[in-house]
Amino acid sequence: MCNEFQKRYSRFLISDRFAQIKIPLRWADAEANTPLDTPVRPTDRATIIRPIDADHPTAGLEGLDMRWWMVPSFHRGAMKDWRTMCTNARVETVNSAPTFREAYRRRRCLVPLTSFIEYSEPPGWTKGKPKQRNEIEWEDGDVRYFAGLWERSTPSDMPEGVETFAFVTGPAGPDVTSIHDRCPAVLTIAQGMEWLGLDGPGKSALEQPAPPGTFTVKLSPRESLMSAEMRRAI
Template sequence: MSIEFHLRVHPGEDLRRFETTPVFWSDTPPQRPWDAPIKPTDLAFMIRDGAEGLEAVARRWWMVPAFHKGPVLAWKTLCANAGIEALETSPIFREPYAARRALVPMTSFIAYEEPPGWRKGQPKRRWEATWTPTSPTDKVRYFAAIWDRAETADGPLESFAIVTGPPGPDLAGLQDSQPAVLTLAQGLDWLNLDGPGKASLVTQTPSGTYDLTEAPREQVMSRELRRSL
C-alpha cells in the first residue's frame, strides 16, 4: 500500500510543538504548496536523532537501502512503506529499524478504495483520513518511520519508509494496511532505540479513530490554479 499524506502547517509551527525537546533544521525545507499532497518519491519532512539532539531534514519518501549501489531509479522494490511484520526480518528493513528510526509529521493521510466493478486503469475512490484533535498540539501527528543511507551511482541518498500494519475498522473496507500514527509523546518513545519499538505501535485502531472525507483527485488544486492565486 502506497499512501499520500498532507502536512498543512508550516514546519516551524510543527517544530514548536516539541517544547522541551528542541528540534533543529539541518537543511533547507522543500518548497511546496501547503495544499499539495505528498506522494512516494517526493521530499518530505523527517525528524530523527542527530549529533546535537533531534534534527529535522527533508528526505525522499521511498527508501533505497544501503546495499543498493546502482542508480536510484534502478531500485524498483516498493519501499515507500515497511510492513511491521517484516521490520526485524527483512534484509531491507531490519538494520534501519534497529538503528535509524524517524518521525514524519502530517495532518491527514489518503486512503484509496476500489469501487464495485473497478478495473485496472480506472480511478479509485480517494478518501482523506483526519482525526478530532484532543489538544491544540494534536492537529499534527507523526508516522512511525525508518530511514537509510545509500551510496548510489547518482550520489549519496537518504530516504525513508513509513511503517504500516493491518488496518483498523475505519480503513479495513478500503485497503489492506494502515500506517502507524503516533502522538508526539508516542513518537518520542519510537525514536528511543532502547524502548519498546514496534511492540508499542498500533495500526488496528478502534472504530471512530479517523474521519473519512471523500477527496477526488479533481478536487486537488491544479498547478495552473496555484499560479493564478
C-alpha cells in the same frame, strides 16, 4: 498500503509542538517553497525528524527533507535501478527484512502529517477507471507522525550519497478496513518519542490496529495526475 499523505502545517508549528515538551529541534535545511496543501507522493521529498544521537533522542532532534522511497544501503546500482516498492515497511517484518532491519535497529525517525490517503474501488468500478480517493484524518486535526525509518545509500550515479525514508504499516483498524486492510502507524508526539527510543517498545507498540474512533474517512477530490510509481502502487 499508504502511498500519499498531506502535511498542512509549517515547520514553525512543528517546532512549537516539540518546544512544548521541551525537546530541542533544529532544522538542517530550509523549508521547501511548496504550498502546504500539496500532496506528498512516492519519490517526493518530505520532512522527517530524527534524533541527533540515536541512543538519546530526548537530547535533541534534527529535521530535514529527504526522498520518500527507501533505497537500502546495500544497493550499488543506479538510483533508478532500485525498483522495489519501499515506501512502507510492514510491522510484522520490519526488524527482519534485509531492506529495513538495520534502519529499524539504528535509524528511526518521525514523519509529520495531517492526513493520509487511501484509494478504493467504488461500486461498479472496472479496470482503467479512476479509483476513489479517501482522506483519513483525526478529530483534533493536529499534526501527527508516521513511525519512520531512514537510510543513507550510495547508488552508482550518486557517489555523494542520498538519504531516503519509509514508514511502518500494520493491520488496519475498524475505521479503515472498509477501504484497505493495511494502515500506517500514526502517532501522537508522545508516542513518537517512544518510537525513537531504541530501548523502548519499538515494533511491539505498533502491532495492534488503531481502535474504533481513531480516524475519520472522507471522500476527497483527486489531485493532479499521479506519477508512474503511484499508479503501480495502487
